[in-house]
Amino acid sequence: MSISGFGYLIKEGLKNVWNNRMMSIASIGILVSCLLLTGAAALMSVNVQQTVKAVGESNVFTVYLKQNVTELQAVQVGENLKNIDNISSCKFLSRDEAIKQYKKDLPEEIYQELIGQGNPLPNAFKISMADLSKYSDTVTKIKKVSGVDQISNKSDLAATLTKLNNLVSTAGIWIIIILGLISLFIISNTIRMTMYSRRFEISIMKSVGATNLFVRIPFIVEGMVIGLISGLISTLGLMFVYNILMSSISNLIHYDAIPFSQMSTGVLVAFIISGIAIGALGGIISVGKYLKKEGNEILGW
Amino acid sequence: MIEFKNVSKTYQNGTKALNNVNINIDKGEFVFIVGASGAGKSTFLKLIMHEETPTNGKIFINGTNVTNMHHRKVPYLRRTMGIVFQDFRLIDKMTVFDNVAFAMRVIGASPSAVKRRVPYILGLVGLKDKANSRPSQLSGGEQQRVSLARALVNNPLMIIADEPTGNIDPEMSYEIIDLLSEINKYGTTIIVVTHEQNLVKQFNRRVIEIGNGQVIKDSVPMPDLDNEADSSEGQI
Numbered sequence A: 001m002s003i004s005g006f007g008y009l010i011k012e013g014l015k016n017v018w019n020n021r022m023m024s025i026a027s028i029g030i031l032v033s034c035l036l037l038t039g040a041a042a043l044m045s046v047n048v049q050q051t052v053k054a055v056g057e058s059n060v061f062t063v064y065l066k067q068n069v070t071e072l073q074a075v076q077v078g079e080n081l082k083n084i085d086n087i088s089s090c091k092f093l094s095r096d097e098a099i100k101q102y103k104k105d106l107p108e109e110i111y112q113e114l115i116g117q118g119n120p121l122p123n124a125f126k127i128s129m130a131d132l133s134k135y136s137d138t139v140t141k142i143k144k145v146s147g148v149d150q151i152s153n154k155s156d157l158a159a160t161l162t163k164l165n166n167l168v169s170t171a172g173i174w175i176i177i178i179l180g181l182i183s184l185f186i187i188s189n190t191i192r193m194t195m196y197s198r199r200f201e202i203s204i205m206k207s208v209g210a211t212n213l214f215v216r217i218p219f220i221v222e223g224m225v226i227g228l229i230s231g232l233i234s235t236l237g238l239m240f241v242y243n244i245l246m247s248s249i250s251n252l253i254h255y256d257a258i259p260f261s262q263m264s265t266g267v268l269v270a271f272i273i274s275g276i277a278i279g280a281l282g283g284i285i286s287v288g289k290y291l292k293k294e295g296n297e298i299l300g301w
Numbered sequence B: 001m002i003e004f005k006n007v008s009k010t011y012q013n014g015t016k017a018l019n020n021v022n023i024n025i026d027k028g029e030f031v032f033i034v035g036a037s038g039a040g041k042s043t044f045l046k047l048i049m050h051e052e053t054p055t056n057g058k059i060f061i062n063g064t065n066v067t068n069m070h071h072r073k074v075p076y077l078r079r080t081m082g083i084v085f086q087d088f089r090l091i092d093k094m095t096v097f098d099n100v101a102f103a104m105r106v107i108g109a110s111p112s113a114v115k116r117r118v119p120y121i122l123g124l125v126g127l128k129d130k131a132n133s134r135p136s137q138l139s140g141g142e143q144q145r146v147s148l149a150r151a152l153v154n155n156p157l158m159i160i161a162d163e164p165t166g167n168i169d170p171e172m173s174y175e176i177i178d179l180l181s182e183i184n185k186y187g188t189t190i191i192v193v194t195h196e197q198n199l200v201k202q203f204n205r206r207v208i209e210i211g212n213g214q215v216i217k218d219s220v221p222m223p224d225l226d227n228e229a230d231s232s233e234g235q236i
Helices: A003-019 A021-057 A071-082 A095-105 A108-115 A132-144 A155-197 A199-207 A212-252 A260-291 B041-048 B074-078 B096-105 B111-124 B140-152 B170-184 B197-201
Strands: A060-065 A087-093 A124-129 A148-151 B002-010 B016-025 B030-034 B056-061 B081-084 B158-162 B189-194 B206-211 B214-219
Touching: A003 A021, A003 A155, A003 A212, A021 A155, A021 A212, A021 A260, A060 A071, A071 A087, A071 A124, A095 A108, A124 A132, A132 A148, A155 A199, A155 A212, A155 A260, A199 A212, A199 B074, A199 B096, A212 A260, B002 B041, B016 B041, B016 B056, B016 B206, B016 B214, B030 B041, B030 B170, B030 B197, B041 B056, B041 B158, B041 B189, B081 B140, B096 B111, B096 B140, B111 B140, B140 B158, B140 B170, B158 B170, B170 B189, B170 B197
Parallel strands: B030 B189, B030 B206, B081 B158, B158 B189
Antiparallel strands: A060 A124, A060 A148, A087 A124, B002 B016, B002 B056, B206 B214
8 A cells, every 4th residue: 555545544534533523522532431440440459559569568477486495496496487488588586675675665564564573575586478368378387387386467467458459450350341342332333423424435435446454444543543532631631530539548548659650651551552452443343344235235225 | 358157146035136147248348238127237237346246157357257256356356347326426525526536545546646637537527627516516417427537537447337327317318328438439348227218229339138137138239330329319
C-alpha cells in the first residue's frame, strides 16, 4: 500500500470519529468510565501490595527459648533456626537485653514487680519471615527446633494481609476482564453504527475492488482514536480522583499512599495501550461481520 | 472474456435461479441481457462479480477459472470490471469529482493520478463543468453519467450495467446506452442488463434473453449495420 493510500485511510478514520461525534463521545465516555474503574482497582492493588510488602518486611516475630537454655546453647538454637527455609533474618536477644528494654518502656513500679526476685524473661530470637503466607508452616518447623518454647502469635495479621492481597488481585483481574468486555462491546457497536451509516460507501468500495484491508483500516483507525482519546482523559481523571481520595484517607488515618506522580507514566502507557487495543479490536470485530456480506446484503436489501 | 459452462445456481432457500447456462461473451462485445423479473439476470451478474458462487458448472473470466476463487483475489477480479447500478449509488455528501475519485482512492491510487484521471473521465461523460456539484443537484441522467464515470475511472476491461436506465426518462436512457456504445468503441466489453425491450431494439447489439434460469434466446447483431440507433431499429 502506498503512503498516500495509507494517509487517505487514516484521514478517513479521523473523519469517521468526527462525523459520528455523538456516538464517539458516548463511546469515549463509557471507555473512560471502564478505564477509570480498572485503573482505580489497579492502583488500590498496588497500594495494598506495597502495604503488605512493608508489613512483610517489618514482620518481626519473637521466638522464646526455654528458661533452662543458656546463651551458649542458644547459639546452636540460632543456627538451627537460620536453617529453616522461610526465615530471612534471625537475631539473638538475650534475656538481659530484653529486660533492659522493658525497663525503658514500663513504669518503674510495674518493672519492679515484674523482676521480683530476678529476671523472668527467657533468651529469645527476633526473626523475620520471607513469605508471610507460609507463616503456619514455618511456625511448625520453628517449634520442632530443640530449645524453643513458644513464638509470638501474628498468624491473624499474616493471614489477613495475605487474604486482602489475594482478594484485591483477584477482584482487580475480574474488574479488568468484565469492564474490558463491556468497553469492547460498546466500541464495536459504535463502529457498527458508523459502518451502517457508511454501508453505501462500503458496498461501492467492494464493488470497485477495494481489498478487505482497505475497507477495514478507517474503522480500525476510528476505534484506535476513540481508545487513544479515552486513554488520555482517563489518565487525567484518575490522577484527579486518586489525589482527592488519598488526601482524604491521609487526613483520617496515618497512611503514606504511593504518590500518583510515581505511577503516572505507567498509568498513561497502560491506559493508552489498552484503549487503543480495545478500540482496534472493536473495529476488527465489527468490520469482520460486514466484510462477509456482498453487494445488496451490505445495504440490507 | 466471460464464459459460463453448464452453470447452475440454486439458493439456500431452494430457489433455482440459473439452470445449466452456457454463455460466451468475447472481449470488446456489447451485450444486452434481457428477461422478465426473476428470470435470473441478477444472479448472472452476481456470478460474474463473484458476489455469488455457482452450485454447478464453471465460470471463466479473462481466461481464469473464477468458480471457486479465493476471497483474497476477488477484489482484484473486480478491478477488471466497472459496475453501474440502477439507483446510481452516489454519495451525496461528496462532490461529483470526489464520487468518481473515490473509486480510485479506495484501490490505493496516488493523489496525482486522481487529479489527472478524474477530469478526463468527467470530460468523457460530458460532466466536466459539474465536477463541484453534489449528486442531488443533478438530473437522473446526469447522475447515471457520474455513476458511469466512476465505473470507467479505473480503466476496467468490462462495464457491467445493471438496469442503468431504470430510474431515468426514455430520452436520457437512450443517451446512456449511446454513451456506453461510445465507450465500447475503445474496446471495453459492455454488458447491459435491462428489461426495456424498446430501448434494446434501438441498438443493433447482441441480445441474450434469460427466462426461468435458462438462455432462451441469443441473437447476434446484423453484420452489415453499425450501432446507429435509428437504422438498427427493429432489426435485431
